Structures are given as structure tokens and as C-alpha cells.
Amino acid sequence: MRRIRIILWLLIATAAAIVGAQLVLQTITNDQATRTAEEQARTAKEVAREVVTGEFSLIDHHGNPVKDEDYRGYWLLIFFGYTHCPDVCPTSLGVVGLVMDELGPDADKVQPLFITIDPARDTPEIMAEYVADFHPRIIGLSGSSEQIKAAAHSHRAYYAKAPTMEGLEEVVGEYAMDHSAYLYLMDSEGVYAHVFSPTDTVEEIAAGIREYQNQKN
Amino acid sequence: MRTLLSTAFAVLMIAVTALPGAARASDAVSVGELRIMAPWARASAGHGNAGAAFMTIANTGAEDDKLIAASTAAAKKTEIHETKMQDGVMKMRMLMGGLAIPAGGKVELKPMGQHVMMMGVTEKLVEGETLTLTLTFEKAGSVELAVPIAGPGAMMAPGIH
Numbered sequence: 001m002r003r004i005r006i007i008l009w010l011l012i013a014t015a016a017a018i019v020g021a022q023l024v025l026q027t028i029t030n031d032q033a034t035r036t037a038e039e040q041a042r043t044a045k046e047v048a049r050e051v052v053t054g055e056f057s058l059i060d061h062h063g064n065p066v067k068d069e070d071y072r073g074y075w076l077l078i079f080f081g082y083t084h085c086p087d088v089c090p091t092s093l094g095v096v097g098l099v100m101d102e103l104g105p106d107a108d109k110v111q112p113l114f115i116t117i118d119p120a121r122d123t124p125e126i127m128a129e130y131v132a133d134f135h136p137r138i139i140g141l142s143g144s145s146e147q148i149k150a151a152a153h154s155h156r157a158y159y160a161k162a163p164t165m166e167g168l169e170e171v172v173g174e175y176a177m178d179h180s181a182y183l184y185l186m187d188s189e190g191v192y193a194h195v196f197s198p199t200d201t202v203e204e205i206a207a208g209i210r211e212y213q214n215q216k217n
Numbered sequence: 218m219r220t221l222l223s224t225a226f227a228v229l230m231i232a233v234t235a236l237p238g239a240a241r242a243s244d245a246v247s248v249g250e251l252r253i254m255a256p257w258a259r260a261s262a263g264h265g266n267a268g269a270a271f272m273t274i275a276n277t278g279a280e281d282d283k284l285i286a287a288s289t290a291a292a293k294k295t296e297i298h299e300t301k302m303q304d305g306v307m308k309m310r311m312l313m314g315g316l317a318i319p320a321g322g323k324v325e326l327k328p329m330g331q332h333v334m335m336m337g338v339t340e341k342l343v344e345g346e347t348l349t350l351t352l353t354f355e356k357a358g359s360v361e362l363a364v365p366i367a368g369p370g371a372m373m374a375p376g377i378h
Binding site for chain 2: 083090093131132162176178182198199
């Protein structure tokens with residue numbers, strides 16, 4: 001009888017210990033989750049500043065070699081795309097053109113760049129013709145496939161030939177590209193400031209640029 | 218005098234009814250139970266190899282229909298596509314089974330969504346001009362549209378603000 005009582009007490013103690021340990025574990029995990037969320041919010045920008053170096057060495061639409069350093073003093077508004085793009089790129093470049101108009105005199109210190117991710121088709125001449133139809137201030141950049149790869153990497157931009165269109169290439173010599181569609185804002189010293197989403201409005205982007213410019217001054 | 222008055226009245230009535238009537242007629246085209254409203258295309262930018270056309274299609278009938286094909290003499294190939302953002306990556310894909318137009322519903326083809334995609338554009342799409350586009354529906358059949366061409370970065374049909 002005494003043995004049974006001891007065993008029972010032991011069982012209760014074990015159960016209590018398990019429940020207690022679980023509670024403690026849960027509290028620690030919760031704490032960690034809260035801390036991680038806060039840290040993520042605080043450090044996202046620092047991480048972006050580290051990884052989005054904004055470096056590039058490309059050919060502008062006049063055929064001249066250019067580097068990111070050549071644009072110091074200007075806030076860069078960078079978009080990656082391609083001229084055979086029927087929807088996203090014309091939409092985004094149209095938005096960039098309207099943002100430049102919306103900024104008025106504040107646009108003088110902003111340089112929009114359109115970097116092709118399809119250098120096989122987008123030569124500097126083709127880029128020149130294309131960007132001119134959206135805004136006179138937009139500069140189109142092309143280069144070798146290695147140069148484009150490096151420029152995309154330094155912005156953590158993604159691109160790849162779209163898979164389902166491959167059969168089409170044989171029919172009409174056309175293919176589409178998948179690509180990230182963010183609009184990067186780099187400050188006048190070439191440091192990452194912000195990425196705008198493809199769904200941001202002209203007003204939101206213009207206000208965002210002004211805000212970052214004011215913070216910097 | 219009376220004839221003159223009634224003639225003037227008749228002319229006035231015709232003018233009043235004809236003007237908005239004409240505007241409406243050019244805005245919507247009917248095929249079967251479908252109404253196609255405010256079609257527009259984007260002008261080619263630069264060499265202009267790719268193009269897109271947009272519109273709103275309403276189904277006033279009791280049966281579902283489907284946009285299954287599109288064609289134009291201005292491009293080598295015309296398809297129905299959808300632009301979708303996945304994890305920040307824009308992907309454009311052909312809608313293999315066509316675009317459903319549900320009974321009593323309305324489908325809007327617009328930038329960054331569904332569109333009629335023209336590939337290998339042979340005649341540059343010029344702002345202010347008109348593109349002839351044929352749409353084929355599973356049930357309603359085919360219809361030819363005169364599609365006004367807006368600017369290369371336009372977000373909506375010309376004349377709508």
C-alpha cells in the first residue's frame with residue numbers, strides 16, 4: 001500500500017514537471033517569436049542595405065559604358081524588365097514617367113534607369129527607342145549576359161525565361177521572361193533606400209521619394 | 218411656321234437622342250448575350266514587338282461562356298494571358314483553358330491582370346489609331362472589335378479618366 005502511494009505521488013510529480021516544462025518552453029518560444037519579429041522589422045533595412053549593393057557595370061542606351069558610381073549625386077529609380085514585355089514593364093515604366101512628372105522640380109535629382117534582363121534581344125539601340133516612349137529622362141541599360149547577371153545579383157533581382165512559352169519560340173521567335181518587378185530607390189550616395197512594390201501608386205511612390213530625400217537632407 | 222417649328226423640334230430631338238446614343242454604341246459591342254465594353258490597346262513602345270489589349274466583358278445571359286481565342290492581322294500570334302505576382306516575381310502565363318465569363322458576371326481585362334497578348338507585332342501599334350481584333354467565345358461565337366490605341370504606358374482606355 002505504501003509502495004502504491006509513493007508510485008502515485010511520483011506519477012503526479014512527473015506529470016506536473018512535464019506540464020511545467022511545457023509552460024516554460026512555450027513562454028520562451030513566444031518571447032523568441034516576439035523578439036524575432038521586432039528584430040526582423042528593425043534589421044530588414046540594414047540587411048537590404050548590406051545585400052543590395054546596387055553595383056553595376058553596363059552599357060547605356062547611347063552605347064557608352066556606365067557604372068553605378070557615375071550616377072552619384074542622383075537618386076536612382078531602378079527597374080529590371082525587357083522590351084518584349086507586354087504588360088508589367090509598360091505599366092511600370094508608365095508609372096515611372098508619371099512619378100517624374102509628379103515630382104516636378106524634385107525630379108531633377110532623380111535618375112530613372114531601366115535595366116534589361118533580356119540582353120540577347122535588348123541592344124542599346126532598342127533600349128533607346130523603347131525608353132523614349134515613356135519619359136525623356138529614363139535611361140535604358142543593357143550589356144553582356146554576364147554584366148546583366150551581375151547587376152541583377154547586386155540588386156537581388158530575379159529573372160528567368162518563362163517555361164510555358166518555350167514551344168512558342170519556335171513558332172514566332174518569341175519568348176517571355178519571368179522577373180521580379182520591384183522599383184528600387186538608391187540614394188544620392190548609392191546606398192539602398194527603399195523598394196517600391198509594383199502595386200504602389202504614382203502618388204505613393206512620389207511621396208516616398210520626397211520623404212527619403214528629406215530624411216537625407 | 219408650324220412646319221418649321223415641328224421640323225426644328227424633330228431635328229433637335231434627333232440631335233439629342235443621337236449624340237449620347239452614338240457614344241454608347243461605340244463603347245459596347247454585343248455578341249450573343251455578351252457585351253464587350255471599352256476595349257483599348259497600348260501603343261507599341263520603341264520597336265514594339267509585344268502588345269496588349271484590355272476590355273470589360275459582361276455576360277447578360279443565364280449560361281457561362283468562355284473567351285477561347287483572339288486574333289489580329291497586326292501580330293503573328295495572339296493569346297489570352299494572365300500576369301500574376303508570386304513572391305515578388307511577375308509571371309505571365311497563357312490561360313490554357315480560356316477565360317471564363319460567368320453568367321450574369323463581368324470580367325475586366327486590365328493592366329497587371331488578364332489581357333489579350335499580341336506577340337510578334339508586325340504593324341506598329343500607334344497611339345490614336347485603331348486595331349482590329351477578333352475575339353472568339355465558346356458559345357457566343359466570334360466578334361470583331363475596333364480597338365482604340367492609347368499611349369504606351371497608359372493604364373486605361375483613351376478618353377476615360
